[in-house]
Amino acid sequence: MSIQEQYRSRAKELLGEGSVKMVIGYGVGTTATRRRPIFITSPDETDRLVLDASCRTNLAGYLLREGLLADQKSIAVFLLPDGVRALNILAAESQLATAQIVVLGFEIKGEEVKPLEGTAAGDFSAIIAERKEQRKAQPSHEMAVKLEEMTPAERFAFWEKEFSRCIKCYACRAACPMCWCRRCVVDNNQPQWVNTSSHTLGNLEWNLVRAFHLAGRCVECGNCSEACPVNIPLHLLNGRMTDEVLTAFDHYPGADEQQEPVLASFRKDDPETFIL
Numbered sequence: 001m002s003i004q005e006q007y008r009s010r011a012k013e014l015l016g017e018g019s020v021k022m023v024i025g026y027g028v029g030t031t032a033t034r035r036r037p038i039f040i041t042s043p044d045e046t047d048r049l050v051l052d053a054s055c056r057t058n059l060a061g062y063l064l065r066e067g068l069l070a071d072q073k074s075i076a077v078f079l080l081p082d083g084v085r086a087l088n089i090l091a092a093e094s095q096l097a098t099a100q101i102v103v104l105g106f107e108i109k110g111e112e113v114k115p116l117e118g119t120a121a122g123d124f125s126a127i128i129a130e131r132k133e134q135r136k137a138q139p140s141h142e143m144a145v146k147l148e149e150m151t152p153a154e155r156f157a158f159w160e161k162e163f164s165r166c167i168k169c170y171a172c173r174a175a176c177p178m179c180w181c182r183r184c185v186v187d188n189n190q191p192q193w194v195n196t197s198s199h200t201l202g203n204l205e206w207n208l209v210r211a212f213h214l215a216g217r218c219v220e221c222g223n224c225s226e227a228c229p230v231n232i233p234l235h236l237l238n239g240r241m242t243d244e245v246l247t248a249f250d251h252y253p254g255a256d257e258q259q260e261p262v263l264a265s266f267r268k269d270d271p272e273t274f275i276l
């Protein structure tokens, strides 16, 4: 039985026995390699589920939509390890209870999709710990290495040029599982903190404000870069923040659901004198 068949059958079983009210998974998209999220509520619909190497979107953010979890019923969701990390962060930030979530975990290696053992977020701690060590060993993107080799002035020029193409569509925000605020600071116009028009200063403000809000929270799923209509490599900036908090605080975002937020916690033995 293929992995797709295994997971369809698992989804059918969960819905059939009534242990979940919905399965959030992947369905066919507009092209052969695009997948779109689908929301299955009946065992008869599980044949629509697709699982292959194109299923890379982090689906964790859909769990927060429109009071979906308000009735305390469980939902099953297809998640890569980065998706489980997002789930842990959402739980740590009191946005959901992982007890309500059944994880249908999988990983992608090259073009191969492999099943992951477990159904609760905590069952995936070993693979997340492994990812942390890999991340410490090397940045995952070739472009990230090139950016590191630039001088600060060259790097600033690189990002200024990239952000100059931003059209302020906020698709990156909508696609990001960690951008869960009902009202974003950039939508506030009394006072208006960030200029909403698309020009150099406003674009820089928007993208840097967003990057700061994701420091220690970005799980590097790539949803933002995928959603950006002008192909700004946002994951490189947010991934750089991940490296920063990993080096400075040994903090790997979403390691577990008890993890304290890196920018809202402190240790008494912190070497910075301003702490005490």
Ligand code: SF4
Binding pocket: 058, 175, 176, 177, 178, 179, 214, 217, 218, 219, 220, 221, 222, 223, 224, 225, 234, 235, 238
């Ligand atoms: S900032 Fe981008 S890469 Fe990071 S969690 Fe959000 S969507 Fe994923």
Ligand code: SF4
Binding pocket: 165, 166, 167, 168, 169, 170, 171, 172, 173, 227, 228, 229, 230, 231, 232, 234
């Ligand atoms: S998705 Fe891209 S163009 Fe749209 S607001 Fe985000 S960075 Fe700008």
